Amino acid sequence: MSSLDRRPPVRRYEHGSRVPGWDEAVDLTKPPATVPDPALTPVPQELRERIEQLMAQYPNPKSASIPALHLAQEHHGWCSPEAIAQVACVMRLTPAYLTSVASFYDMFALTPKPKHDVYVCTNITCSLLGADEFYEHMCAAAHGHADIGVRGFECLGACDIGPMASVNGEYVGPLNEDDAQRIVEDLEAGRPVLEHKQLRHRAVADPRGRVAEWSGIDPVGQEGSA
Amino acid sequence: MNQHLLFDRIDEPGLNTIPVYEKRGGYGAMRRALAMPPAAIIEEIKQSSLRGRGGAGFQMGQKASFLPQGEMAKYLVCNADESEPGTFKDRELMQKCPHMLIEGIVITTFGTGIHHAFIYIRGEYQLQAQILEAAIAEAEAAGYLGENILGSGHSLKLVLHRGAGAYICGEETGLLDSLEGKRGNPRLKPPFPAIEGLYAGPTLVNNVETLSTVPTIINMGGAEYAKIGTEGSAGTKLISVSGDVQRPGNYEIELGIPSREIIYGLCGGPRPGREVKMWFPGGSSSPVLLAEDLDLPYDFDTLAKAGSMLGSGAIIVVDDSHSALEVARKVTKFYSHESCGKCVPCREGTNWTHKMFARIESGEATPMDLDIVASVQNQIMGNCLCVLGDAMAMPIASIVAKFRAELEAEIEAARERANALPLATLPQAIPVGAH
Numbered sequence: 036m037s038s039l040d041r042r043p044p045v046r047r048y049e050h051g052s053r054v055p056g057w058d059e060a061v062d063l064t065k066p067p068a069t070v071p072d073p074a075l076t077p078v079p080q081e082l083r084e085r086i087e088q089l090m091a092q093y094p095n096p097k098s099a100s101i102p103a104l105h106l107a108q109e110h111h112g113w114c115s116p117e118a119i120a121q122v123a124c125v126m127r128l129t130p131a132y133l134t135s136v137a138s139f140y141d142m143f144a145l146t147p148k149p150k151h152d153v154y155v156c157t158n159i160t161c162s163l164l165g166a167d168e169f170y171e172h173m174c175a176a177a178h179g180h181a182d183i184g185v186r187g188f189e190c191l192g193a194c195d196i197g198p199m200a201s202v203n204g205e206y207v208g209p210l211n212e213d214d215a216q217r218i219v220e221d222l223e224a225g226r227p228v229l230e231h232k233q234l235r236h237r238a239v240a241d242p243r244g245r246v247a248e249w250s251g252i253d254p255v256g257q258e259g260s261a
Numbered sequence: 262m263n264q265h266l267l268f269d270r271i272d273e274p275g276l277n278t279i280p281v282y283e284k285r286g287g288y289g290a291m292r293r294a295l296a297m298p299p300a301a302i303i304e305e306i307k308q309s310s311l312r313g314r315g316g317a318g319f320q321m322g323q324k325a326s327f328l329p330q331g332e333m334a335k336y337l338v339c340n341a342d343e344s345e346p347g348t349f350k351d352r353e354l355m356q357k358c359p360h361m362l363i364e365g366i367v368i369t370t371f372g373t374g375i376h377h378a379f380i381y382i383r384g385e386y387q388l389q390a391q392i393l394e395a396a397i398a399e400a401e402a403a404g405y406l407g408e409n410i411l412g413s414g415h416s417l418k419l420v421l422h423r424g425a426g427a428y429i430c431g432e433e434t435g436l437l438d439s440l441e442g443k444r445g446n447p448r449l450k451p452p453f454p455a456i457e458g459l460y461a462g463p464t465l466v467n468n469v470e471t472l473s474t475v476p477t478i479i480n481m482g483g484a485e486y487a488k489i490g491t492e493g494s495a496g497t498k499l500i501s502v503s504g505d506v507q508r509p510g511n512y513e514i515e516l517g518i519p520s521r522e523i524i525y526g527l528c529g530g531p532r533p534g535r536e537v538k539m540w541f542p543g544g545s546s547s548p549v550l551l552a553e554d555l556d557l558p559y560d561f562d563t564l565a566k567a568g569s570m571l572g573s574g575a576i577i578v579v580d581d582s583h584s585a586l587e588v589a590r591k592v593t594k595f596y597s598h599e600s601c602g603k604c605v606p607c608r609e610g611t612n613w614t615h616k617m618f619a620r621i622e623s624g625e626a627t628p629m630d631l632d633i634v635a636s637v638q639n640q641i642m643g644n645c646l647c648v649l650g651d652a653m654a655m656p657i658a659s660i661v662a663k664f665r666a667e668l669e670a671e672i673e674a675a676r677e678r679a680n681a682l683p684l685a686t687l688p689q690a691i692p693v694g695a696h
Contacts, residue, residue, distance in 0.1 A: 092420045094334070094377065095460055100442035101425050105384070139444040139601075141426030142384045154385070158346045159545050159591045160503040160577055189428065189595055190346035190545075191385050194503030194577070195510040204387035235388055239353055240502075240510020241527075244268035254510055 068131060071124040078121045082110050086125045100126065104137050113144040141188070149184035151222050153177065154201040158190035166198035169210050173200070176215035183222055193234055195254070206234035264489050264497050266477045267470070268513040271357045277392050279399050282360040288405060290476035294368040295413035302372030306475065308483030310495045315340055315431075315468030316544070316573045318561050325465055327455035328373050334462040337370050337378040338440065338454075341469045342424055342431040344383055345544035346595060347575035350499035351469035353511045355382070355389040358473070359396035363419065365475035367405060371415045373465060378417060380469075381436050384425040393421050428599035432647045433466040434458075435601065446603045447647035470499055490516035494560035498574050504540075505531045505580035514559065521555040524578055531580040538581040539663070543572020545592050546652030548659035549579075568659070585664035586671050589657055590618045596653035607650030610641040614657060624679025626672050627687065635661050 047053055086103045090096035103122045104114060111118040114137045116130070123130045137143040155161075155170045170187050177183040191206065193199050199208025202218055207229040214229060221228040230236075236251030238244075275281040282288070294302050307322030328335060339362065343351040355362060366378050382390050397419055400406045408416045422440055429435040430445040437459050439445035458464025474496065478486045487495040494516035500523065503509045507529030514523060524530060524537065531537060539549040542559070548569040550557070557563050561571045579588055597611035617634050620626045638654035638661075645651070661668065673684055 095441065097442040098422070098440060101439065102423055105423060105425065136442065136444055139427060140384070140424070143425055157591075158595055159588065160347055162591050163504050163577075163579060163583055163588075189598060190344060190348075192343050192349045192352050192383065194347055194349055194501065194575075197503060197509075201385060204385075206388070235356070238272050239268060239357070240508060241265075241268050241271075241512040243265045244271040244511075244513070246270050246272045246274075248274055249272045250274075254508065 070127050070129055071120050073124055076120055076124040078124055083125050100136050104143055113148050150182040151203055153185045154188035156191045156199055157187040160194035161197035164197045169198045172212040172215040176219045196234055202228040207232045264515050265513050266497050276358050279403055287360055288364055290479040291364045291367050294479050295411055299372045305478055305483035309478045309486040313468055314470035321471055325373050328463045328465055335375045336459045336462055336464045337375045338464055338466045339380040339472055340466055341380050341382040344428040344431045345573045347503055347544045347577040348573040349501045350511050352389055354469055354473055356392055359393045361473045362469055363400050365472035368475050370417050376416050378419045380421050381440055382423055384423050390423050429601045446601050449646055491560045493562040500574040502528045502576045504578040506578050516560040517558045520557050520559045535580040539579050541577040543570045544575040547572045548655045585660055585667050589660045592656055593618055604645035606641045606644045610637050610650055611653050621672055622675055624675040624681050628669050631661055631668055
């Protein structure tokens with residue numbers, strides 16, 4: 036028997052395609068959405084003001100679309116149609132345009148997402164150091180916690196603390212399997228996550244960049260080096 | 262002795278605030294530069310022969326001199342979208358010494374007559390963005406940014422712009438599109454950004470480390486700075502070393518020191534009992550080098566001659582406990598995820614290369630697949646708007662060439678695991694391109 040016969044069947048989504056969400060794009064029976072009517076699109080006052088501030092920073096206000104989507108996602112929890120419509124209303128853009136932008140970037144969620152983001156880096160350096168195993172442990176630890184979303188992520192720019200993760204934006208590492216449970220506990224308790232492994236407290240590796248007054252974490256194995 | 266210019270006592274508490282930064286002479290270069298004729302600043306940078314620290318290694322002074330002279334809407338964009346796997350040097354600079362970057366931006370914009378600058382920072386760097394935001398506000402309050410800086414007549418508005426997670430936005434024209442509020446698709450070049458960039462105006466795009474070096478150059482003098490390092494690679498370089506080394510992290514080195522001194526001397530080499538199997542000298546986009554290349558001096562020209570590149574200065578060390586296949590699969594997975602999809606050779610090439618390595622693992626491949634992988638890499642290189650595809654093709658082509666025997670053994674072993682026909686019993690395949 037050749038391996039070809041035992042190949043798993045191609046995985047398909049409910050709609051029959053191998054491509055997720057291909058059927059979500061348009062409803063051809065409706066006219067295309069235009070720039071939302073301010074009279075019909077209530078926008079929270081604070082969100083409106085912050086987006087308008089952002090727009091004023093750029094020679095072309097359209098530049099504010101990514102920062103504005105960040106704000107809307109923060110406010111609504113995800114880039115919901117409502118959130119996109121509000122940004123579109125303030126920025127005088129179409130929802131389709133903003134959706135096309137949001138779908139390009141990894142940090143915008145176009146479907147509801149859990150409150151806490153745990154991005155586990157699974158790129159080359161971290162995976163050499165065991166990130167794939169940590170990712171499994173993290174998924175297992177977060178199982179049953181609906182408000183914690185675990186995602187494998189591409190290089191987060193902290194290979195010095197690999198394997199590492201970004202927990203709600205806080206970089207922590209190097210991680211071992213016990214840390215997965217700690218991350219879940221810290222998040223549930225509302226504590227700072229793995230404070231003794233946070234990147235912000237870590238000294239630079241270069242010995243001549245370091246000072247005696249540094250009260251944070253010494254890079255592992257650094258003691259006694261020239 | 263290595264020179265230490267950027268990282269000198271960078272851990273000093275409070276260095277991210279102006280009082281501590283000024284106590285060590287910070288913003289002194291800016292004061293000096295604002296009293297110089299703008300052309301003299303660009304001349305100093307040219308004399309320093311500082312090469313861009315972002316990856317391409319283009320001379321900064323030369324790039325700045327491509328900008329048209331005179332009053333017009335020109336822009337400076339600082340590329341802080343540090344996303345090349347293995348690279349994390351700008352993170353440390355921005356987090357610990359943000360004012361050095363701001364000072365470099367003020368000096369560069371004064372030299373080029375630019376009044377609007379942006380720092381495009383990757384969305385994942387939230388701590389660094391907060392620190393930079395606070396530093397910009399502090400500099401504005403001190404009169405180092407804004408209208409008529411210190412009475413010089415130079416005005417500068419500096420805006421911090423957060424991205425949202427896309428590797429392609431580190432490519433300069435993809436970054437510009439993203440900064441204009443669009444999807445980050447790279448543009449056709451020419452026109453290069455120096456002629457037609459952000460909002461179609463002349464734009465200078467420089468890396469964080471490059472701009473942070475400018476105050477040092479003004480302080481030392483360009484000619485003096487050029488004496489550090491080697492002839493083609495002047496100065497010091499921040500390098501990020503990661504992977505199978507005992508002391509990973511950021512180091513500042515003088516360009517031209519032996520690579521062995523970095524990997525074994527500074528970083529302690531692989532764990533005891535392990536040997537270096539391969540290393541990426543400049544991020545995951547650079548062709549891999551072997552243990553026998555460890556004695557190469559670490560500078561732009563030597564690494565280029567050795568068939569690789571210095572890139573962003575990110576050294577990833579892989580020891581002999583890992584297989585070449587594992588490395589190749591991780592690298593291809595990344596690039597196929599990050600390809601923006603605009604150019605067919607990259608979109609399809611990265612995806613299919615990843616699938617072909619998966620075929621090796623599932624025992625469906627024959628050695629001919631390696632020829633096909635190699636030919637796919639050949640057809641990506643140079644055929645796209647930007648170098649994302651090349652960034653996969655270069656390391657993969659080098660891994661296939663240098664570890665061919667190991668990959669073939671891997672193919673054979675995987676076939677055995679999958680109960681596929683042994684290779685010896687298959688009819689002789691016709692090599693690719695032999696028709």
